Amino acid sequence: MKLFFLILLFTVQVSAQNNGQKWGKANYSYAIKIDDGQRDFSIDSKSPERLVLKSILDSYWFFISDVDGDNCSFSPTCSNFFLQAVRKTNLVQGTLMFFDRFTRDMDIYNKFDHYPEVEDGHFYDPVSLYTLNKNEIKYIPPSVVIKSE
Amino acid sequence: MKKIFLLFIFFFTTGFPQAVKQNEINLFSPANIKKFADYLFCSNDYLRAALEYEKYFSLYPNDSVKFKIATAYSKIGDYDKSALMFDSFTKSSELFPYAKMEYFKSLFQEKNYFRLRSSILNIDSINNFRFAYQAKELYYYSYLFTIDTLPPESIYLAHFDKTDIRQIKNFYEWKTDPPHKSPLLAALLSAVIPGAGKFYVDQVADGITALVATASLGYLSYTDFKAGHYFRGWLFGGLAAGFYAGNIYGSAAAAQIYNVKIQFDFENSIGVFINAKNFFTPGINFCK
Amino acid sequence: MKITVTIFLLTLICTAQNLFAQNEFSRQYNLALKFYDEGKFYDAVTECKRLIFFDADSQYTYCAYMLMGKSYKMGAKFSDAILNFTNAELNAKTSDEVFQSKIEIIRANILRRTTDRALQLLDELDDDKNFSSRTAGINYWRGWTYIFADKWKKAAVSFSKIDSCKQLEKLCRQVDDDKYSETFSYLISHFIPGAGQIYTGNYVSGILSLGWNVLWGYVTINSFAANRIFDGLIELNFLWLRFYNGNLQNAQKFAVYENQKIANKALYFLQFQYKGLKP
Numbered sequence: 056m057k058l059f060f061l062i063l064l065f066t067v068q069v070s071a072q073n074n075g076q077k078w079g080k081a082n083y084s085y086a087i088k089i090d091d092g093q094r095d096f097s098i099d100s101k102s103p104e105r106l107v108l109k110s111i112l113d114s115y116w117f118f119i120s121d122v123d124g125d126n127c128s129f130s131p132t133c134s135n136f137f138l139q140a141v142r143k144t145n146l147v148q149g150t151l152m153f154f155d156r157f158t159r160d161m162d163i164y165n166k167f168d169h170y171p172e173v174e175d176g177h178f179y180d181p182v183s184l185y186t187l188n189k190n191e192i193k194y195i196p197p198s199v200v201i202k203s204e
Numbered sequence: 205m206k207k208i209f210l211l212f213i214f215f216f217t218t219g220f221p222q223a224v225k226q227n228e229i230n231l232f233s234p235a236n237i238k239k240f241a242d243y244l245f246c247s248n249d250y251l252r253a254a255l256e257y258e259k260y261f262s263l264y265p266n267d268s269v270k271f272k273i274a275t276a277y278s279k280i281g282d283y284d285k286s287a288l289m290f291d292s293f294t295k296s297s298e299l300f301p302y303a304k305m306e307y308f309k310s311l312f313q314e315k316n317y318f319r320l321r322s323s324i325l326n327i328d329s330i331n332n333f334r335f336a337y338q339a340k341e342l343y344y345y346s347y348l349f350t351i352d353t354l355p356p357e358s359i360y361l362a363h364f365d366k367t368d369i370r371q372i373k374n375f376y377e378w379k380t381d382p383p384h385k386s387p388l389l390a391a392l393l394s395a396v397i398p399g400a401g402k403f404y405v406d407q408v409a410d411g412i413t414a415l416v417a418t419a420s421l422g423y424l425s426y427t428d429f430k431a432g433h434y435f436r437g438w439l440f441g442g443l444a445a446g447f448y449a450g451n452i453y454g455s456a457a458a459a460q461i462y463n464v465k466i467q468f469d470f471e472n473s474i475g476v477f478i479n480a481k482n483f484f485t486p487g488i489n490f491c492k
Numbered sequence: 493m494k495i496t497v498t499i500f501l502l503t504l505i506c507t508a509q510n511l512f513a514q515n516e517f518s519r520q521y522n523l524a525l526k527f528y529d530e531g532k533f534y535d536a537v538t539e540c541k542r543l544i545f546f547d548a549d550s551q552y553t554y555c556a557y558m559l560m561g562k563s564y565k566m567g568a569k570f571s572d573a574i575l576n577f578t579n580a581e582l583n584a585k586t587s588d589e590v591f592q593s594k595i596e597i598i599r600a601n602i603l604r605r606t607t608d609r610a611l612q613l614l615d616e617l618d619d620d621k622n623f624s625s626r627t628a629g630i631n632y633w634r635g636w637t638y639i640f641a642d643k644w645k646k647a648a649v650s651f652s653k654i655d656s657c658k659q660l661e662k663l664c665r666q667v668d669d670d671k672y673s674e675t676f677s678y679l680i681s682h683f684i685p686g687a688g689q690i691y692t693g694n695y696v697s698g699i700l701s702l703g704w705n706v707l708w709g710y711v712t713i714n715s716f717a718a719n720r721i722f723d724g725l726i727e728l729n730f731l732w733l734r735f736y737n738g739n740l741q742n743a744q745k746f747a748v749y750e751n752q753k754i755a756n757k758a759l760y761f762l763q764f765q766y767k768g769l770k771p
Contacts, residue, residue, distance in 0.1 A: 075251060075280035077534040081568035083603065085759040087642070089752045122700045124738030154450020155457065158417055164409035185457040187387075192461055194468045229516045231546055240542050252538050 090175065094121070104146050112138055129170075130177035133160055139182040152185050171199040234263050241272075246491035250276040267297045272490060274306065283314040301334040302488055308342055309483040317346045338484040341365070345372075345484070348379050348474045371477060378470055384463045387456040394455040398448055401455025405462045414451040418444055517543060517552050524559055533563040553583040554593075561596055570604035587622050591629075598633050599771040607641035628654050635660060636771050639762070642755060644668040660768070667758045674747040681743035685736060688743025692750045701739040708732035 094116050099109035112134055120134060127133050136156050141149030159180070170178035179201050183191045195201070230236060241256035254276035261269050274289035290307035293300045304327065311320040324343040327333045344363045347354050354360055357376055364372045385405050394401030398418040402411030425441035428434075478484075524539035540556040540563070547553055557580035564573035574597055581593035594617060601610035614634050617623050623630070631653045638647035648664035651657040672692050681688035685705035689698030708731040715724035762770065 075282070077251070078567045078569075079533055080531055080566050083568045085640075085763040086756045087752050087759070089749065089756065091749065118700065122697060122704060122738050122742065123734050124741045126734070148453075150446070151450045151453040152457075154446045155454025158414045158447060158451060158454065159410050161417065162409045162413040169407075184461055185454070187453075187457055187460065189460055189464070192464045194461070194464045196468070229546075231516065231520055231542055236546065240545055243545055244541070249541075252541070255538075 099142075101142075105141065108141060108146070109138065127160060128166065128178055129156070129160060129180045130173045130175070131181070133157060136180070136182060140185070143182055144186055148186075152182070155185065156180070168197055171195045171197050171201055173201045234260055238269070242490075245272055245276060248279075250279040254280075267293065267299050267303075271299050271303060271306075271488070274303070274310075275490075278306065278310055278313070281313075283310040286310045287314060287316075295330065299488075302486060304333070305335050305338060305483075305485040306487070308339060309485045312342060312346060312478070312483055315349070317350050320346055335486060338486070341484040345474075345478060348375050349471075354380055368481075375470075375474055375477075382463075382470070383466065385459045387459040390455040390459040391452050394452045398451050401452065402458055405455065405458045407458050410454075410458070414447065414454075418447045418451065421447060517547055520546075521552050521555060521559075524556065528559060528563055528566075531566075533566050536560070536563045550583060554580050554585065554589055557583060558593065558596065561600070565600055565603070568603075570600045573600040574604070591617075591623055591626060595629065595633060598637070602633070602637050602640045602771040605640055607637050610637040611641075632657065632769070633771070635664070639664065639759075640771070644671070644755070644758075660766075663758055663761070667754060670754045671751045672747045674744060674751065677747035678740060678744045681739050685739040689739075689746055692743075692746040694742075694746045697742060697746070701735065701742065704735040705732065705739060708735055 094113075096113050096116070097109075099105045115134060120132075129136065131139060133153070133156055137149060137153040140152040140156075143149070144152070166178050170180055173179050179195065183193065231240075237256055238260045241253050241260060244250075244253035244256060254273050257269050257273045257276065261273060270289060270293070274286045277283075277289065278286035287307055287310035290303045290310060293303035297303070308320055308324060311317075311323065321343055324339045327336060327339055333339070340363050344355075344360055347360075354376065357373075357380075360376055361369055361373060390401035390404050392401070393404050394414070397415070399411035399413070399415035402408070402414060421440045421444035425437050425439075425444055428437035428440060520539060520543045524536050524543060527533070527536035527539060537560050540560040543556045544553050547556070557576050561573045561576035561580060564570070564576060577593050577596040577600060581590055581597070584590040584593055594613060598610045598613050598617075601607070601613065611634070614630055614637065617630050618627070631650045635647045635650035635654075635657070638644070638650060644664045644667040648661050648668060651661035651664060677688035677691050679688075680691060681701075684702070686698035686700070686702035689695070689701060708727060712724055712727040712732045715721075715727055
C-alpha cells in the first residue's frame with residue numbers, strides 16, 4: 056500500500072500558519088475515500104531469489120493472508136515488510152529484519168508508546184528505520200497520525 | 205443668531221459626519237490602505253497585511269512600514285524575504301538595532317547558522333550596538349543546532365543571562381556528551397542473552413518477547429531432537445536461530461532509533477526554549 | 493429666504509455624498525464579486541474584509557460575509573466558510589437573510605461531512621415558526637445531508653416530500669436498493685463460511701474461505717474424535733478459528749467496500765451530471 060504521510064502535529068520550530076499562501080479553488084470530491092487494499096501481485100524478476108520470494112509471497116497473500124483476517128497490527132504488514140526489506144537490502148539482512156519485526160509484532164505491550172498510528176488504526180513501522188543506515192531513520196513521534204491513501 | 209445656530213446644528217448633524225465619511229470613503233487612498241493593513245496585521249492575517257503594506261510602501265517608503273512588511277513575512281515563515289528586508293535598514297534608522305536583531309532571528313529560523321554567526325561577529329564593528337549582548341546569546345545558542353565544536357563550558361555559559369544558565373547548562377552537557385546508546389553494545393548484549401540489547405535501549409517488552417520466543421522454540425527443538433523427531437527439531441531450531449539472530453540485528457537497529465529519538469527530543473527542547481525566548485530578540489509590538 | 497436656499501443646497505450636497513458613499517461601497521462589493529467570479533477567491537476575501545472594515549454602517553456587511561464564506565467554500569476551507577456564514581447570520585437584517593445564511597452554514601457542514609451538525613441545524617429551522625413556509629428548502633438540504641451521511645433511504649424520504657425532486661428521490665431509492673446488507677453478509681458467513689463474500693460478488697474469496705474452513709474444521713474434528721485433545725485445541729485455535737474469523741471480517745469488509753463503490757457511483761453522478769442545486 057502506498058503511504059503518503061502528513062505530519063499533523065509538528066510543533067518544533069514555528070507553529071504552522073495556514074494563511075501563509077494565497078489559495079484558489081480546491082478540488083473537492085463528493086466521493087467517499089475507499090481503501091481497496093489491493094495487493095501488488097506483480098512478478099519480480101530482478102534476481103532469482105527475489106522471483107522465488109515474490110512468488111511465495113504472492114501465493115501466501117492469495118491463498119492465506121487475504122482470507123485469514125487482519126492479523127498484523129503494523130503498516131506495512133509483516134509480509135510486505137519482508138518483501139520491502141529484501142528489496143531494499145538483501146535476502147539475509149531482509150530475513151533478519153523480518154524476524155525482528157515478527158518479534159515486535161508478537162509484543163502486545165506498549166505499541167501505542169512507540170509507533171505513530173496510521174489513520175486505519177495500524178502502527179506505522181517502515182523498513183527505512185531498520186536498515187542500519189542512520190541517515191535513513193526519520194523519527195516520527197507516536198502522537199502523530201499518519202494519513203494513508 | 206438663530207440662522208447661525210441652525211446652520212451649526214445642520215453641519216454637525218448631517219454635513220460634518222458626511223464629510224468625515226467622505227474622507228474614509230476612498231478605500232484605496234494611501235491612508236486607508238495603511239489603516240486596513242494595520243488592521244490585518246493586528247488580526248494576524250499576515251500575508252494580506254504584507255500585500256497591503258507593500259502597496260502603501262511603493263508610494264510612501266518608510267522604515268516603520270518596511271519593518272511591518274518584514275515582520276509579516278517572518279510570521280508566515282518566508283524567512284528569505286524577511287531576512288532580506290530586515291537587513292536593508294541603514295544605521296541611521298531608529299529601527300536599525302531592532303531590524304538587525306530580527307534579521308538574525310530570520311537567519312536562525314532559516315537554519316542559516318553559518319551566515320548568522322558571521323553577521324553577528326560583524327556587529328562588533330558597529331559602535332554601541334544596542335543589543336550586542338542578546339546577539340551574542342543567539343550566536344552561542346546556535347551552536348546547539350550544529351555539529352561544530354562548542355567552546356569550553358565556562359566561556360560558553362558566561363554569555364547567557366543568569367536566569368537561563370541552568371537550562372543552558374543542561375543543553376550544553378547534552379550537546380557535548382549526548383546520552384546515546386551504542387548499537388554495537390546492544391547487539392553484543394543480545395548475543396549473550398537474547399533480548400538483553402532491547403532492555404538496554406528501553407524496549408523491555410520487545411526484549412521479553414524475543415527471549416521467550418527464542419527460548420521456547422529452542423526448548424521445543426531440543427525436546428524434538430531428544431525424542432528423535434528430527435524434522436521438527438530442525439524446524440524449531442531454525443526458527444529459534446532466526447529469532448536469535450534477528451534480535452541481535454534488531455537490537456542494533458533499535459539503538460540507532462533510540463539515538464535518533466533522543467536527538468529529536470533534544471532538538472525539540474532547544475527549539476521550544478528559543479521560541480519562548482523569541483530568539484533573544486526584543487521585537488516591537490505594533491498592536492498595543 | 494437665504495437660509496432656505498442654503499439648507500436646500502446643503503441637503504443636495506449631503507444626498508450626493510450619501511449616494512457617493514453607497515456607490516463606493518457597492519463598487520467595492522462588485523470588485524470582490526468580480527474576483528470571486530474570476531476564481532480569485534483569496535483576493536475576493538481581501539476585498540470583502542476591506543469592505544467590512546470601512547463600512548461602518550454595516551450596509552454591506554451581510555453580503556460581504558456571505559461572499560467571504562462562499563470564497564472559503566470554493567477553497568474547500570469549510571470551517572472558515574462556516575465562521576463567515578455565521579458572521580453573516582449575525583449581521584442579517586431580514587428573516588430572509590437569516591434563512592439564507594443558515595442554509596449556507598448547513599451546506600458547508602454537508603461538504604465538511606459534519607452531517608450531524610447539519611441535521612441539528614435543520615431541526616432548528618424546522619422548529620422555527622418564522623420559516624414554516626420554507627419546508628421544501630429545508631427538506632431539500634435534509635436530503636443532501638442524508639446523502640453525505642450515507643443514509644440513502646432517509647434521503648429518499650426527505651426528497652419524496654418535495655414534488656420537484658422525483659429524480660433525486662429515485663436515485664436515492666435506487667442506491668438504497670442496490671446496496672448490500674452488511675448485517676446479512678456478516679450473518680450468513682457465520683453459518684456458511686464464505687457465503688457473505690459470495691453474496692457480495694467476491695466468489696473466489698468466498699470459495700477459498702469455505703475451503704479452508706472445511707479443511708481445518710475436518711482436521712480439528714478428526715483430532716478431537718481421535719482423542720488428540722491438545723492437537724485439536726491447537727488446530728482449532730490457530731487454524732480453524734483464524735480462517736473462520738478471517739471469513740467474518742471479509743464478509744463485512746466486502747459488503748462495506750461494495751456499498752462504498754455503489755454510493756460513489758451515485759455521488760459521482762450528483763457532483764458532475766446532476767443539474768440542480770448542490771451543497
